[in-house]
Amino acid sequence: MANSQNIITNGLSGMVGHVLVFTSRGGKTIVKAAPKKSKKPPTAGMTAAREKFQQATFYGKGAIADPATKAEYQTGVDANLNSAYIVAVADFQNAPHIELVDFTNYNGNPGSFIMVRAIDDFKVTRVKVRIENADGTLVEEGDAIQQPDILDWKYNATLANISLAGDKIIVTAYDKAGNTDLKNQPI
Numbered sequence: 260m261a262n263s264q265n266i267i268t269n270g271l272s273g274m275v276g277h278v279l280v281f282t283s284r285g286g287k288t289i290v291k292a293a294p295k296k297s298k299k300p301p302t303a304g305m306t307a308a309r310e311k312f313q314q315a316t317f318y319g320k321g322a323i324a325d326p327a328t329k330a331e332y333q334t335g336v337d338a339n340l341n342s343a344y345i346v347a348v349a350d351f352q353n354a355p356h357i358e359l360v361d362f363t364n365y366n367g368n369p370g371s372f373i374m375v376r377a378i379d380d381f382k383v384t385r386v387k388v389r390i391e392n393a394d395g396t397l398v399e400e401g402d403a404i405q406q407p408d409i410l411d412w413k414y415n416a417t418l419a420n421i422s423l424a425g426d427k428i429i430v431t432a433y434d435k436a437g438n439t440d441l442k443n444q445p446i
Contacts, residue, residue, distance in 0.1 A: 270288060271283070274293055279291070279292065279293060280292070280294070315348045315351040315352050318347060319347040322344070323343050331435070332346045349380055350434060350435055350436045351436040353381075353434075353438070354379075354438035354440050355379035355383045355438060355439070356378050356432070357430055357441075359374070359375065360430050360442055361374040361376075362428055365428075367423050368419060368420075369417055371415075372413055372414060373430075374411055375388065375403055375413075376410050376411050377412060377440070378410060379432075379434045382434065382435060384434060384435050386414075386432050387433075388400060388401060388403050389429040390420065390428055390429075391427050391428075392420075392425070392426055393425025393426060393427075398420045399418045403430075426445070427443060427444060427445045428444050428445075429444075
């Protein structure tokens with residue numbers, strides 16, 4: 260790799276004869292040897308990554324085709340992600356993550372609550388809470404309410420749950436692109 264600072268190549272970008280590649284960054288023109296295609300067959304992981312990226316690009320194109328969705332993704336644009344399309348593609352590739360399920364304020368009575376902390380590279384759009392008895396029967400389920408700090412979600416119990424022994428809480432977080440994270444936690 261070489262830096263070129265002359266009047267002829269300044270600002271040049273692209274490939275020349277499959278031999279040299281010119282790129283411009285920060286006012287400098289960089290010259291590199293052209294990349295060579297690998298002769299090895301792609302691994303299963305590489306193929307899966309390529310397919311996921313292709314799906315992400317389709318999602319990104321669809322997202323910016325809808326003016327409302329494009330405007331929403333535009334709010335995520337910053338110095339590193341410089342277009343709504345790039346924000347949408349990145350969102351598709353990254354699922355939300357449930358960091359915490361806090362049920363210390365849940366005692367089985369209506370009005371007791373469960374707190375969930377869920378994060379995403381763009382935004383979490385929904386958090387669903389399901390409470391099951393030890394035998395897997397449903398006690399109740401519903402959507403948590405996003406709190407003012409944006410990271411935390413609160414689920415208020417509406418039904419009585421007589422015995423908490425062996426019960427479990429199943430939390431699912433969703434992002435704008437439809438990705439999910441699921442956390443199954445015994446009480």
